[in-house]
Amino acid sequence: MAAADKVDPIHQFQIHPIIPLHIGGYDVSFTNSSLFMVVTIVLASGFLYMSTAGRALIPGRLQSISEMAYEFVGNMLRDAAGKQGMQFFPLVFSLFMFVLVANLIGLFPYFFTVTSHIIVTFTLAILVIGTVVVYGFAKHGLGFLKLFVPHGVPGLLLPLVVAIEVISFVSRPVSLSVRLFANMLAGHITLKVFSGFVVSLSALGAVGIAGSVLPLAMAVALTALELLVAFLQAYVFAVLTCMYLNDALHPSH
Amino acid sequence: MFVTSAYAQETAPAAAEGDTHAGTAVPAAEHEAFPPFDAKTFPSQILWLVITFGLFYLFLKRVVMPRLGAIIDVRNDRITQDLDHAARLKGEADAAVAAYEQELAEAKANASKIGQQASDAAKADAESTRKKLEAELEKKLGEAEASIASIKAKAMKEVGTIAEDTTSAIVEALVGGKADKSEIAAAVKSASR
Numbered sequence: 001m002a003a004a005d006k007v008d009p010i011h012q013f014q015i016h017p018i019i020p021l022h023i024g025g026y027d028v029s030f031t032n033s034s035l036f037m038v039v040t041i042v043l044a045s046g047f048l049y050m051s052t053a054g055r056a057l058i059p060g061r062l063q064s065i066s067e068m069a070y071e072f073v074g075n076m077l078r079d080a081a082g083k084q085g086m087q088f089f090p091l092v093f094s095l096f097m098f099v100l101v102a103n104l105i106g107l108f109p110y111f112f113t114v115t116s117h118i119i120v121t122f123t124l125a126i127l128v129i130g131t132v133v134v135y136g137f138a139k140h141g142l143g144f145l146k147l148f149v150p151h152g153v154p155g156l157l158l159p160l161v162v163a164i165e166v167i168s169f170v171s172r173p174v175s176l177s178v179r180l181f182a183n184m185l186a187g188h189i190t191l192k193v194f195s196g197f198v199v200s201l202s203a204l205g206a207v208g209i210a211g212s213v214l215p216l217a218m219a220v221a222l223t224a225l226e227l228l229v230a231f232l233q234a235y236v237f238a239v240l241t242c243m244y245l246n247d248a249l250h251p252s253h
Numbered sequence: 254m255f256v257t258s259a260y261a262q263e264t265a266p267a268a269a270e271g272d273t274h275a276g277t278a279v280p281a282a283e284h285e286a287f288p289p290f291d292a293k294t295f296p297s298q299i300l301w302l303v304i305t306f307g308l309f310y311l312f313l314k315r316v317v318m319p320r321l322g323a324i325i326d327v328r329n330d331r332i333t334q335d336l337d338h339a340a341r342l343k344g345e346a347d348a349a350v351a352a353y354e355q356e357l358a359e360a361k362a363n364a365s366k367i368g369q370q371a372s373d374a375a376k377a378d379a380e381s382t383r384k385k386l387e388a389e390l391e392k393k394l395g396e397a398e399a400s401i402a403s404i405k406a407k408a409m410k411e412v413g414t415i416a417e418d419t420t421s422a423i424v425e426a427l428v429g430g431k432a433d434k435s436e437i438a439a440a441v442k443s444a445s446r
Contacts, residue, residue: 010287010288013287013288013289014288015288015291015294015297015298017297021297026296026297027293027294027296027297028296028297028300028301029297030297030301031294031297031298031301033294033297033298033301034297034298034301034305037301037302037305037306038301038305040305040309041305041306041308041309041312044309045309045312045313045317048313048317048321049312049316049317052317052320052321052324055320055323055324055327056324057327057328057331059324063324066317066321067321067324067325070318070321070322070325071325089318090310090313090314090318091310093313093318094306094309094310094313094314097309097313098306098309114302116289117288117289117294117298118289118290119289119294119295119298119299120298120302123298123299123302123303124302124306127306181289185289
């Protein structure tokens with residue numbers, strides 16, 4: 001365990017200021033987290049911008065990737081929320097690209113994972129739910145509350161069902177943010193622990209080096225799994241966003 | 254310690270959500286806060302997330318998405334155009350085939366008509382030739398019959414004269430003297446009947 005201290009799996013999530021900044025009593029320093037947010041948007045925007053610069057009729061590989069992402073999110077939103085939902089296309093596309101690129105950048109060793117902090121995922125979730133609530137009330141007025149009153153429920157059960165619906169709606173931002181955050185956090189800790197095994201075992205001599213092959217293979221396999229999770233969580237985040245936006249557009253089930 | 258909480262997560266990564274909560278409660282109490290739950294960093298993270306994500310959203314909405322949309326629209330238009338073009342060419346090809354087939358059918362009909370006409374003409378020709386020959390033969394037959402009839406009549410007439418001469422000679426030899434010529438002629442006539 002002494003060796004394990006050197007590979008503290010939590011260390012990777014620590015936030016330290018790069019440019020200290022205090023406004024109105026709040027610490028709003030430009031931190032390593034902020035740096036990687038900037039890296040995320042610069043990489044994502046740069047890729048989307050450069051790959052489409054040619055506006056080729058027959059797309060190259062990079063342009064194909066951008067188009068695939070665009071059409072993938074577009075179809076997802078159209079399937080979930082219909083044609084009306086397309087007004088939220090920029091929001092869903094930015095969310096998907098931001099989460100995906102942040103997840104992928106986090107997979108590089110020594111890189112900070114923006115999405116492994118609950119406050120980041122929670123802010124994004126609040127953005128989604130806030131959009132749903134604001135748009136829902138703006139478009140349907142009090143009719144938006146029909147979201148909580150399903151059709152065809154007997155009068156006696158109605159208060160119970162409404163309570164359940166309200167709780168499920170309120171827990172949406174929580175589940176949306178915790179799902180992404182916890183997946184990234186757990187995956188990165190697991191990766192770090194297995195990689196830590198490799199280091200500590202190989203310090204034990206020949207037998208240890210031979211034994212460290214197992215955690216090394218595990219770390220490789222986990223890296224592949226994390227790559228999948230990075231895509232999957234970005235996809236799940238975008239799909240759920242689409243479904244919640246559908247509620248804002250069509251509140252009566 | 255951090256390590257123990259991490260190991261707990263490693264043994265049950267599936268239940269990660271619950272574990273992170275359980276794991277963080279312990280170190281938060283005895284050590285400095287578990288980084289993702291360290292509220293001191295929240296304002297900075299929220300602010301920078303809002304700034305970066307806001308910029309990202311605006312950039313995608315203003316620049317990237319119109320461009321991507323235009324690229325895909327242009328391509329779809331082009332594909333539709335090409336498909337239309339192909340459909341038009343196919344229509345033209347079909348029309349050409351139809352015209353060719355119609356011409357072929359017409360030519361066939363013409364050929365059979367010409368053949369029919371030729372065979373009709375040949376038949377008619379043969380018929381008229383046959384009729385002419387038949388008429389000629391008929392005429393010749395008629396002439397031959399007429400000449401036979403006239404020869405026969407002449408011969409019959411001569412037979413009468415010979416008979417009269419013979420009769421008058423026989424009468425002279427038997428009876429002696431001359432017999433009345435007109436009587437002999439009447440007798441021969443009644444005998445030859």
